[in-house]
Amino acid sequence: MKYPSELKKGANARLITAYDAFFAALVVEAGLDGILVGDSLGNMVQGHTSTLPVTVDDIIYHTRMVVRGAPQCLVIADMPFMSVEVNTDDALRAAGRLVKEGGATAVKVETHFRVIPAMAAMIESGIPVIGHVGLTPQWVNMLGGYRQQGRGMAAKGIHQLVDELVAIGVSGIVLEHVPAALGTEITRRIPVPTIGVGAGPDCDAQLAVLHDVLGLTAKLPSFMSPIGDGRKGAIEALHRYKSVVS
Numbered sequence: 578m579k580y581p582s583e584l585k586k587g588a589n590a591r592l593i594t595a596y597d598a599f600f601a602a603l604v605v606e607a608g609l610d611g612i613l614v615g616d617s618l619g620n621m622v623q624g625h626t627s628t629l630p631v632t633v634d635d636i637i638y639h640t641r642m643v644v645r646g647a648p649q650c651l652v653i654a655d656m657p658f659m660s661v662e663v664n665t666d667d668a669l670r671a672a673g674r675l676v677k678e679g680g681a682t683a684v685k686v687e688t689h690f691r692v693i694p695a696m697a698a699m700i701e702s703g704i705p706v707i708g709h710v711g712l713t714p715q716w717v718n719m720l721g722g723y724r725q726q727g728r729g730m731a732a733k734g735i736h737q738l739v740d741e742l743v744a745i746g747v748s749g750i751v752l753e754h755v756p757a758a759l760g761t762e763i764t765r766r767i768p769v770p771t772i773g774v775g776a777g778p779d780c781d782a783q784l785a786v787l788h789d790v791l792g793l794t795a796k797l798p799s800f801m802s803p804i805g806d807g808r809k810g811a812i813e814a815l816h817r818y819k820s821v822v823s
Contacts, residue, residue, distance in 0.1 A: 584611075584651070584749045584770045590782035592653075592772060593790060596622050596639045598646030600787060611651035613685065613784060614640045616658070616715070621788045628714050631657040633671045640679030653707055654681035658715040661692045668695035672704050683748055687713040688738060697745040708742040710735050711776065712754035723798070725775075727755035735759065743769050751784065752776035754800055775800025 584590060590610040595601045596618045604612055616628040618639055623631070633656075640654045654675040661668040675681045683705035686696050699706050711726045720726070727735045735755065742750055749770045752760050757777025764771045764780050773780030775798065785801065788794045792805035 584772070584782060586768065586770055586781055588770065588781055590770075590772075592651075592782055592784040594618075594621075594785070594787045595643050595647075596787075597642045601643040601646030601650070604787075605647045605650055610782070611653065612643055612647060613653045614643050614655060614679075614681070615685075615786070616655040617786055621786065621794070627717055629658045629717075631655075633657060633660050633674060637674060637679040640675060640681050644680035651682050652680065653683045653685050654679055656684050656686045661686055661695050665695045665698050668692070669698050669702060672699045672706075673702070676704055683707055685709055685751065687715045688742060689713070689716070690738065690741065693741050693745060696742075696747070700746050705748040707749045707751060707772070708739075708747045709751040709753065710738050710742075710755075711752050712774075723754070725754045725756065725799075727759045732756075732759050736763065739763055739767060743767050749782070752780060754798070 592611040592613060593604055593609055594615040594617055595604050595612045596614060601612055614636060616631040616636065618635065619625040619628040619631040636654050636657055640652065644652055656672060660671040672684045675684050685707040686692060686709060688708045688710050696706050712723060714723065717723060739750060747769060749772055751772045751774060752763060753774040753776065755776045760773055760776030761779040770781040772782040772784050774784050789797055789801050790804050791807040792803055793807045797803065
């Protein structure tokens with residue numbers, strides 16, 4: 578089938594990141610529709626200040642754990658920084674490893690025009706590929722920070738990039754931190770499912786970072802509203818543990 582069953586137009590799917598078997602199992606128990614093993618693990622798990630240090634081996638390691646915790650779930654693995662840009666052969670080899678060694682259902686690529694040929698080669702080789710446009714964190718140094726993309730005339734470039742992705746046959750497109758009106762417009766005009774990350778309510782699916790949803794991160798993205806209060810609860814529990822064992 579062209580699209581994973583959880584990613585269809587109008588499916589209203591709910592996806593979330595996870596990085597290990599424990600939380601992947603909780604995601605399945607909660608009835609969510611899919612998991613992204615995001616390079617956000619660099620920030621959330623490894624202690625980095627960006628996603629840039631994350632390697633293909635890191636993604637494989639964490640994808641294996643997620644697949645063990647959620648063996649029947651849609652699992653999308655991120656292609657980390659500089660795993661696609663150098664040349665098509667290396668990109669194809671890395672994507673293949675994420676599927677063969679990691680067990681991923683599909684791979685996600687932060688998309689710019691330069692990497693379209695490599696993404697097409699992955700698809701031609703039988704690897705489902707998810708595009709990613711708008712705010713692309715691997716390009717944070719070029720974008721001047723984690724700012725909303727696609728305002729005004731910049732929307733034209735995002736439309737053009739989306740059209741390129743549709744033409745090569747991607748299985749879905751992540752729209753991150755773009756105006757809600759742009760998210761709605763793209764979702765309505767293309768046949769490929771859209772996955773919104775701060776891109777308004779009309780995308781075919783929504784994606785969030787697990788630690789943000791659980792309220793474990795100290796500072797949420799500007800487009801994310803608090804849901805859980807896990808950080809406060811965890812600190813309180815640790816304080817109680819400290820007093821109990823003292």
